[in-house]
Amino acid sequence: MLNLQEIRQLENGRIIIIGDVHGCAIQLQQLLDRVNPGKNDQVLFVGDLVNKGPDSNSVIDLAKTVNARCLMGNHERRLLRYRRQGDVSALKRLDVATALRLRKSDWAYLDECSDVFVLPEYQTLVVHAGFLPVIPWQQQDLNIITEIQVLGEDGVPARRTQFPDAALWADYWQGPEFVIFGHTPLKEVYRQPFALGIDTGCVYGGKLTAFIFPEGRIVQVNGRKKPDDFCEC
Template sequence: MNKALQRSPRVIAIGDVHGCIDELQMLLRQCDYRPGDQVVFLGDLCAKGPDSLSVVKMAREIGAVGVRGNHDFEIIRWHQAIQRGVTPPTTTPSHYDIASSLSPDDVAWLSSLPWYLTSKSLNALFVHAGFVSGIKLKKQNPRLMMNMRSVLPDGTVTSKYFHNWPWARLWQGPELVLFGHDADRGLQEYDNALGLDTGCVYGQRLTACILPERKLVSVPAKREYFKFRRKRF
């Protein structure tokens, strides 16, 4: 599942928002957002933070596009389960609560998010977690595109955080990849890859990249909304 992204006057790619509506509004003001700009969310608009519903509503209102994050995927999955009458688990109710509260238009928009976006005019790709180098885009694994963080020396692709083995170090282009998902590493800057998950929901920052000039803009989180559980290998 892929969609082509047409170039507008500016493209504003935004890292993981996780329901942090106040910070999202601040960031758009800091970016001097104006009608005609194309906002691209890099996945995980929802869950963990204070107001996922407002984030999705705002994304729709400004005509934003985005890619599907692992938490967005879980919310869509739970909405489908609700439609089938499945009882939610008692241990992790947050995705269920969001899924059961979204309007039909919100659900339709969230469900329309593709695994990745392409922009030929910007020579750029947008994805939540990453790509495996050497594999054609159409052959990439959706699960990995939403969850991968590291590629080990033996070629193993994993969602786990291994400090010395970020997947993006292997990406040779020619397209610039903009991605999120990896708050542990924070801002990642490579010649051909740019990681924009700077941990807003964990009390750090929300970050955007304005294209084509590749200008970085960020705002601080108002507070820590969710405790970060670091797992290092």
């Protein structure tokens, strides 16, 4: 028999947050099969849905199938800058290959990417890369929130490759909002009191991770075989 709280959850559905997919359509299909989103569930992606992996088109098709919404990752951002403004200066080799393959409908999907998802019922924010501690999150621009990995010297946002020994931004984040993020691939889900990193490097041979509210459950599938052209870019 269902108690009242369970009935309420059934009506409200779950929130299923999925880490960086990077064009790994087979792994995303496997993860969705495991999680089995229903019509009351909301699927959210942390961004970097496309690029690097083998099949960005099919990943977007799958995202649409489950009515998922996506955040702006640094990869979507570079691609959209090219699409919207014709800016080729920031494009990397992989971006060009992806841009040539994206269909009009794929671009339309990426065009709807959000900067941050706010989940007030869980006092939670979902963001691609993270936030600088201290500054209110609402004041932080896309350069920070789609790129930050570690705090470099003087507390500036930086890439992990620039300061390999520096601590992740999440180590300093004091809340009160709980932040779920991707962008920085790690072997395991990264847990801090007020942050949870769910990029487990699917495209690099790690895993693809989903975090599910309200249970707080983690579901993972194995990532693709590690490619020869490994590049953390």
